[in-house]
Structure formats: structure tokens, C-alpha cells
Amino acid sequence: ASELVDEEQELRARIALPGFDAKDIQVSAMPDALIIQADAAHTHEEKKGNVCFCEFSQKKVFRRFDLPASIDVDKVKASLDKGILVVTAPKTVTKPMTVGA
Numbered sequence: 694a695s696e697l698v699d700e701e702q703e704l705r706a707r708i709a710l711p712g713f714d715a716k717d718i719q720v721s722a723m724p725d726a727l728i729i730q731a732d733a734a735h736t737h738e739e740k741k742g743n744v745c746f747c748e749f750s751q752k753k754v755f756r757r758f759d760l761p762a763s764i765d766v767d768k769v770k771a772s773l774d775k776g777i778l779v780v781t782a783p784k785t786v787t788k789p790m791t792v793g794a
Contacts, residue, residue: 695756704762706729707780722766722782727769733752735751760782768783
């Protein structure tokens with residue numbers, strides 16, 4: 694599940710990534726797109742006993758969000774809280790062109 698919200702001065706993406714830790718997630722920003730990649734593998738940490746049954750598996754996520762406006766890639770921020778990744782990306786400011794005399 695995900696959403697992309699276009700606000701006046703920034704774009705905000707929210708992506709549901711349950712079961713991923715922040716260290717498992719990579720956010721890449723380009724002027725016209727955000728790319729979210731997440732990769733997590735399950736390992737058996739118990740040293741005693743044999744695992745008789747396990748439905749945990751490797752998880753991978755790849756999402757590309759094409760953006761409706763250009764962003765400042767140096768000011769993109771991301772945070773993960775309760776399985777929801779929030780990426781905020783300030784829009785670039787375009788100055789009006791002036792006509793020289």
C-alpha cells in the first residue's frame with residue numbers, strides 16, 4: 694500500500710513496509726522520481742533444536758514513484774515508524790524568467 698501527496702511546497706510519499714527495519718530500506722531520489730527498495734531475509738537465530746516448520750521468507754520491495762513536479766534531491770528526508778515509510782521531498786523553486794532590455 695502506498696500514496697503520493699502533492700502539497701504546495703513538497704511531495705510526500707507513504708509506503709507500508711511491515712516487517713522491515715530501517716537498515717533494510719534504501720531510498721533514492723532523482724529530480725523526477727523516488728525509488729524505494731527494501732530487502733530482508735529471515736534467519737533462524739536459535740542454536741538449540743531443529744526447525745520443524747517455518748513460513749518466514751525473504752522479502753523484497755521495489756517501488757518507483759514518478760513525480761508530478763521536480764524535487765530538490767539534496768533535501769529529501771525519510772523516516773520509518775510502525776512499518777510506514779514516509780518520504781518528504783521539497784519541490785524545487787523555479788524562478789520566473791525576466792526579459793532583459
